[in-house]
Amino acid sequence: MLGAGQAGLVAAYRLTKLGHEADVYERWPGLGGQAATIDIGDGYLVERYYHHLFTSDRDMADLCAEIGVELETWPSSVSIFRNGELHPFTTPLDLLRFKPMSLLGRIRMGVGALYLQKFANDVTPYEPMTIRHWVEKVMGKQAWEHVWGPLLYGKFRDQADDISMSWLWAKLRNRRQVTGEEAKEERLVYPKGSFESIFVRLRDLIEQQGGRVMIDRPAKEVSRDADGKFWVTPAGPDSFRRGHDPRNFEAAGEPERYDAVIAALPSDIFEQLLSPELAAEVGEDYLGRTRSIEYFAALCLLCVMDRQFHPFYWTNVADTDLGFIGLIEHTNLVPPEHYGGRHILYVANYLPRDHELLGLSMDELIEYYEPGLRKVNPEFHRSWIQQSWMFREPAGQPVVLPNYRERMPAYQTGVPGLMLANTTQVYPDDRGTNYAVREAEEVVATLLREQGLTAPPVRERFGVPLAA
Secondary structure (H helix, E strand, C coil): CECCEHHHHHHHHHHHHCCCCCEEEECCCCCEHHHCEEECCCCCEEECCCCCEECCCHHHHHHHHHHCCCEEEEECCEEEEECCEEEECCCHHHHHCCCCCCHHHHHHHHHHHHHHHHHCCCCHHHCCCEHHHHHHHHHCHHHHHHHHHHHHHHHHHHHHHHCEHHHHHHHHHHCCCCCHHHHCCCEEEEECCCCHHHHHHHHHHHHHCCCEEECCECEEEEEECCCCCEEEEEECCCHHHHCCCHHHCCECCCCEEECCEEECCCHHHHHHHECHHHHHHHCHHHHHHHHCCCEEEEEEEEEEECCCCCCCCEEEECCCCCCCCEEEEHHHCCCHHHHCCCEEEEEEEEECCCCHHHHCCHHHHHHHHHHHHHHHCCCCCHHHEEEEEEEEEEEEEECCCCCHHHCCCCCECCCCCEEECCHHHCCCCCCCHHHHHHHHHHHHHHHHHHCCCCCCCCCEECCEECCC
């Protein structure tokens, strides 16, 4: 298993629970991948990149119930920053009060969202069209101008007009319940003690079941011998300081031999790991599919503050001159008393991988963001920030263009025993730990059936069992 993120850990847990041996290699000196945590002081852990669960995230809820991790539910609050003002945006009534749009425009947007949530059960009709086409046709031009257009520009920049409607379908269709309590107030779920509690529990179970989880020990190369077995060459500690490309790591130790390999890694890193001979076996058709899907980088500034910055958990920024696209004040979801009175704010951005902001230092980034932060809260002063960290993730967000499914790589690479499982393959859903759980279970079932072994049943996607 390559990668100790949510998908890699769940896959190893499922395999060892079924009686198979599994080793997990991980570049980072910690568990969780993009959901890995950091100690902000006094043992309080938060994710390096903001995370939560939705009440509809049944795969994760079922896993946590199975392994004994407690989940807590909290009331959420959402706003949108548009035309220089914060507007509450949690309930249908908030939409009706959204002043930048006319009353008719607000009603039309609400009806369009409700239609998707209630009646659009199949993603297929939405796959060939863009979000802009559908929004302007169904919700109206004001909905595009004041909400979806600016938000998509923040997320996908110059490709905002080209994003598939299937992406918005998944966001509005699957992420929130629209019945019961949540029809009036969104509620979100967060693991007690942070997502680290899930990762540590999975690691412990894997090791109890005979597997190994090796953090700060990435793979340097994967090759295949004449017998069809795989060889994983490990790299040494601190390899993460050399970046993400395994070709820059130094080998440390003898290669280990395996019957199969699941790479729970971004597509480009997967290709970089393959020996030339194994890459030739995988072939240009499969690798061409992985290359055809572009990633945007995530840039996240994590600030521990001495006071509340603003009253909302999640703020979408729809004014494009602030320099960032989102503010996630974690302690407006999980209260500050759970963190020794600290207030935790994430400043979020998604950028093309060559964007100049990714080259700034943390102090330079804070200075760049200061004017935008003051537009949201004119009283903000940099002295409010007690501690800060900056994180960059090159594979932050796959770019979902129309007819994405036709280009999406399968779990099976074409080389028996070699599997790929990453965020480009959770479609039509977007990234998220819940979908990583589902993906892990699907890829394990796919691998076992390919090997002629007994595999657990999996749920259908697109009406077809992926592990059949």
